[in-house]
Amino acid sequence: MHELAITESLVAAVADSVGSDRVARVRLQVGRLAGVVPEALQFCFETCARGTVLEGAALVIDVIPARGRCRQCAAEIAMTSFLDACACGSIEVDVLSGEELRIKNVEVEVQ
Amino acid sequence: MCATCGCGTTGHEHGHEHGHEHEHGHGHEHGHDHLHEGYRIVSLEQDVLAQNDRLAARNRALFAARQIAAFNFTSAPGAGKTTLLQALIKQIGGRFPLAVIEGDQETARDADRIRETGTPVVQINTRTGCHLDAQMVNAAVTALDPPRSALLLIENVGNLVCPALFDLGERAKVVILSVTEGEDKPLKYPHMFRAAAVVVLTKVDLLPHLDFNLDECLANIRRVNPFVRVFQVSSKQGTGLSAFCDFMAAQVATAAA
Numbered sequence: 031m032h033e034l035a036i037t038e039s040l041v042a043a044v045a046d047s048v049g050s051d052r053v054a055r056v057r058l059q060v061g062r063l064a065g066v067v068p069e070a071l072q073f074c075f076e077t078c079a080r081g082t083v084l085e086g087a088a089l090v091i092d093v094i095p096a097r098g099r100c101r102q103c104a105a106e107i108a109m110t111s112f113l114d115a116c117a118c119g120s121i122e123v124d125v126l127s128g129e130e131l132r133i134k135n136v137e138v139e140v141q
Numbered sequence: 142m143c144a145t146c147g148c149g150t151t152g153h154e155h156g157h158e159h160g161h162e163h164e165h166g167h168g169h170e171h172g173h174d175h176l177h178e179g180y181r182i183v184s185l186e187q188d189v190l191a192q193n194d195r196l197a198a199r200n201r202a203l204f205a206a207r208q209i210a211a212f213n214f215t216s217a218p219g220a221g222k223t224t225l226l227q228a229l230i231k232q233i234g235g236r237f238p239l240a241v242i243e244g245d246q247e248t249a250r251d252a253d254r255i256r257e258t259g260t261p262v263v264q265i266n267t268r269t270g271c272h273l274d275a276q277m278v279n280a281a282v283t284a285l286d287p288p289r290s291a292l293l294l295i296e297n298v299g300n301l302v303c304p305a306l307f308d309l310g311e312r313a314k315v316v317i318l319s320v321t322e323g324e325d326k327p328l329k330y331p332h333m334f335r336a337a338a339v340v341v342l343t344k345v346d347l348l349p350h351l352d353f354n355l356d357e358c359l360a361n362i363r364r365v366n367p368f369v370r371v372f373q374v375s376s377k378q379g380t381g382l383s384a385f386c387d388f389m390a391a392q393v394a395t396a397a398a
Binding site for chain 1: 177179180181182183184185186187188189190191192193270271272274302303305306307328331332335363364365366367368
């Protein structure tokens with residue numbers, strides 16, 4: 031259940047960035063291949079946010095689709111798992127996107 | 142730059158009434174939701190694990206300064222990580238300095254086993270935590286104070302999921318898969334096998350007693366990670382240990398170069 035540790039990191043990183051401003055919403059980007067379950071992040075978020083400037087904030091998660099490039103034929107392909115092969119048959123695919131775990135922005139109360 | 146939303150234009154209206162159609166007037170793709178009055182958007186564009194990654198970079202710099210080759214060993218519980226480390230330490234036979242960091246939820250049992258070999262070791266207990274992080278390893282390295290040109294073996298908590306995401310500052314991850322676990326494990330835990338540079342198949346002395354299909358397992362490893370290096374080892378009987386030891390010795394030499 032690494033989503034708990036990740037949510038703790040998320041809350042700490044946001045709290046560090048916004049100082050004493052109260053946070054109403056956090057917008058997070060989670061890649062399809064990031065190895066993190068968005069629902070589990072949501073589940074942990076309320077608990078982790080308690081007692082911080084994020085208490086009561088909404089967590090909005092944008093799932094980022096994954097794309098890869100084949101080493102053999104250089105085609106760019108959509109990926110839903112690390113097991114996806116290229117149409118040319120090659121399994122040597124480098125992941126271009128889809129491993130993101132990024133805090134996009136936060137909405138804070140104007141003091 | 143607009144101080145309210147962090148976009149490249151200035152002078153546009155943010156404090157609008159909610160729930161009506163209106164012109165946004167940005168002239169570029171913006172993608173943020175309309176704000177309630179009294180709120181502002183702060184653009185962060187920051188990796189969630191940035192703090193761990195910073196600490197991992199610090200560990201990596203320390204290893205580089207001391208020419209230390211550090212490896213992060215991960216596996217499911219019971220795959221034989223500690224037994225492999227014990228066998229590897231014996232095989233190295235003092236040819237170069239060694240240090241070990243042991244990670245477990247509880248107890249110092251693994252550290253005790255390593256200590257019996259005469260190798261400096263620090264045990265980390267993560268309690269409820271399911272993985273080591275860069276901060277824990279930093280503290281352990283400070284306590285261990287490994288010498289120059291050492292091989293640092295970090296045994297992570299037995300878990301094939303969480304440790305994949307947490308960089309410790311290691312040169313590479315080594316995943317250990319015992320042949321009693323089944324040949325389809327790489328397919329079931331692709332993140333970890335994808336993150337590794339080396340896979341060690343352990344307990345190969347048991348192959349005659351199992352229905353384990355070695356070729357299928359190797360194909361599954363390649364399917365998840367076509368670039369990974371695979372060793373087949375029996376820590377108990379010594380099979381394949383010299384090849385794995387030579388690989389580690391070469392890594393130590395590379396770190397010193």
